[in-house]
Amino acid sequence: MHNSISLKHLYYCIPISLRDGGVNISMSVFYITTPIYYPNARPHIGHAYTTVFADTLARYHRMIGDDTFFLTGTDEHGLKLQRAAEKKGVDPKTFVDEMVVYYKEYWKLLNISYDWFIRTTDDYHVHTVEKMISELHRKGLLYKDRYSGWYCASCEKYYSETEYEVVDDKPHCPIHKKPLEWLEEETYYFKLSEYRDFMLDVLEKTEIVYPKSYAVEVANRLKKEGLRDVSIARPKERVSWGVELPFDREYTVYVWFDALLNYISAIGYPDDLQRFNHYWPAAHHVIGKDILWFHTVIWFSVLKALDIPLPKKVLVHAFLVNRGIKMGKSAGNVISIEYMVDRYGVDGTRYILMRLMNMAKDVDVTQELFDNVYNTELADVYGNLIRRVGVLVKRKLKGRLEPTSVEQGIAEAIENALDSYSKEMERFDVSRALGTAIELLRKGNAYVNETKPWQQSDPSKSLYTLAELIRAATVMLHPVIPSTTSRTAESFGFPITTPKELRLGENGYTVKESPILFKKTG
Ligand code: MSP
Numbered sequence: 001m002h003n004s005i006s007l008k009h010l011y012y013c014i015p016i017s018l019r020d021g022g023v024n025i026s027m028s029v030f031y032i033t034t035p036i037y038y039p040n041a042r043p044h045i046g047h048a049y050t051t052v053f054a055d056t057l058a059r060y061h062r063m064i065g066d067d068t069f070f071l072t073g074t075d076e077h078g079l080k081l082q083r084a085a086e087k088k089g090v091d092p093k094t095f096v097d098e099m100v101v102y103y104k105e106y107w108k109l110l111n112i113s114y115d116w117f118i119r120t121t122d123d124y125h126v127h128t129v130e131k132m133i134s135e136l137h138r139k140g141l142l143y144k145d146r147y148s149g150w151y152c153a154s155c156e157k158y159y160s161e162t163e164y165e166v167v168d169d170k171p172h173c174p175i176h177k178k179p180l181e182w183l184e185e186e187t188y189y190f191k192l193s194e195y196r197d198f199m200l201d202v203l204e205k206t207e208i209v210y211p212k213s214y215a216v217e218v219a220n221r222l223k224k225e226g227l228r229d230v231s232i233a234r235p236k237e238r239v240s241w242g243v244e245l246p247f248d249r250e251y252t253v254y255v256w257f258d259a260l261l262n263y264i265s266a267i268g269y270p271d272d273l274q275r276f277n278h279y280w281p282a283a284h285h286v287i288g289k290d291i292l293w294f295h296t297v298i299w300f301s302v303l304k305a306l307d308i309p310l311p312k313k314v315l316v317h318a319f320l321v322n323r324g325i326k327m328g329k330s331a332g333n334v335i336s337i338e339y340m341v342d343r344y345g346v347d348g349t350r351y352i353l354m355r356l357m358n359m360a361k362d363v364d365v366t367q368e369l370f371d372n373v374y375n376t377e378l379a380d381v382y383g384n385l386i387r388r389v390g391v392l393v394k395r396k397l398k399g400r401l402e403p404t405s406v407e408q409g410i411a412e413a414i415e416n417a418l419d420s421y422s423k424e425m426e427r428f429d430v431s432r433a434l435g436t437a438i439e440l441l442r443k444g445n446a447y448v449n450e451t452k453p454w455q456q457s458d459p460s461k462s463l464y465t466l467a468e469l470i471r472a473a474t475v476m477l478h479p480v481i482p483s484t485t486s487r488t489a490e491s492f493g494f495p496i497t498t499p500k501e502l503r504l505g506e507n508g509y510t511v512k513e514s515p516i517l518f519k520k521t522g
Contacts, residue, residue, distance in 0.1 A: 078255030390514020
């Protein structure tokens with residue numbers, strides 16, 4: 001899975017005219033990214049929330065045949081990492097080399113199908129950062145001046161008076177609730193203020209930011225506060241752990257500028273424009289709302305300054321909240337990935353996170369809520385139907401179902417569910433897409449109760465109808481719970497097709513086993 005980049009690289013070595021045998025195959029491209037995470041600590045379920053969401057969209061797009069590229073990685077430079085390493089008494093590179101292993105392990109555990117893992121300490125990325133910052137310099141978009149302000153090293157961000165919170169007369173970070181540090185230094189500025197009107201146009205007239213409410217929020221802030229130039233360098237004596245400014249070695253590049261460029265360096269910018277041009281128009285950035293400003297105002301302005309088109313979408317989600325506060329290491333309210341996987345399994349964890357996925361509203365998580373989603377949907381509805389139908393097919397029909405017609409009401413329900421499922425997935429509403437699958441499976445359970453196949457002398461039609469319903473729902477659940485759905489497909493003997501290709505009444509079944517897919521908790 002993680003080696004697929006090499007295949008894709010090879011593909012780009014083939015002249016366009018020869019690719020796909022010279023035939024012009026029209027295939028959609030889908031490029032999806034997660035934020036690159038700070039590897040100062042292990043990831044928790046807040047990070048998994050974003051990553052599983054991106055993984056689900058990537059898996060869905062692969063399933064429907066799109067040429068998909070899924071990028072994740074780690075954001076390894078800057079003050080936060082420099083300090084974390086100092087605290088451990090090791091040099092920053094040794095520290096991040098150790099920490100990045102955890103990220104890869106957790107993503108492997110959660111079955112994250114990324115195509116490439118970028119580290120901002122990778123040479124090719126550093127090379128892109130150097131080139132891009134030099135380009136801005138060459139264009140006259142940088143200047144040197146003094147900067148002073150309140151800084152949060154956990155966010156790697158300055159906070160203005162309107163943004164920070166005052167506790168005991170001291171400015172505090174609104175996210176980490178920790179006191180801010182006062183910094184005063186010579187720095188390089190990027191002329192961000194020149195992009196105010198451009199940004200307002202993008203936010204108000206395009207659909208790039210999704211949901212739109214986030215675009216409105218940023219636009220309002222721009223109107224109210226205007227847009228000031230942003231410092232994009234740090235004196236090396238204070239932040240040594242970063243990419244040096246090629247035109248002034250006394251400075252390192254501000255970590256956010258460095259980090260945002262990962263989205264283009266990973267797909268070959270600026271050295272492999274063919275590869276870049278293939279993926280970039282289809283770029284979808286998944287982010288949490290905490291980094292909205294960086295991914296709109298700063299990122300879009302930098303792209304504009306570099307004459308690079310904007311990404312297709314920025315998909316913004318709200319927070320997982322625990323005991324009223326955003327889940328995070330500094331808040332001390334983290335729920336670990338291990339805990340979730342121990343209790344609900346890998347697919348159970350993935351399902352719970354995706355079923356609770358909410359772009360607009362924070363979700364206050366509790367074990368009760370998790371148990372409820374897991375038990376009432378995965379165990380009682382999906383698991384239960386597979387088990388019941390599997391047992392009945394084996395007992396009543398020796399495990400074999402020949403293709404026959406599907407009960408009309410159920411056939412319609414399947415078609416409708418598939419249709420709404422695809423629509424929900426296309427509009428990135430994974431939770432509702434899952435809801436359509438569960439609704440369909442509930443109809444299946446009700447149909448078993450109504451038709452009582454165990455009492456029929458020939459229950460072929462009822463059971464075939466149910467197998468077709470199971471097949472459709474399994475395809476729908478596949479991007480979220482891929483191991484479980486593969487097991488169902490294997491047990492019932494059917495291939496996972498795309499939702500659009502799924503034709504009813506043609507597939508026969510040989511049921512090998514009737515697995516218990518989910519054990520109830522509590
Ligand atoms: N390194 C930057 C991102 C640079 S992208 C060019 C960063 N990293 S982070 O490690 O702090 O991770 C941030 C992301 O993790 C958030 O944007 C969000 O997607 C996810 N989450 C972390 N905690 C979360 C919650 N409690 N709830 C939901 N998402 C959470 O910022």
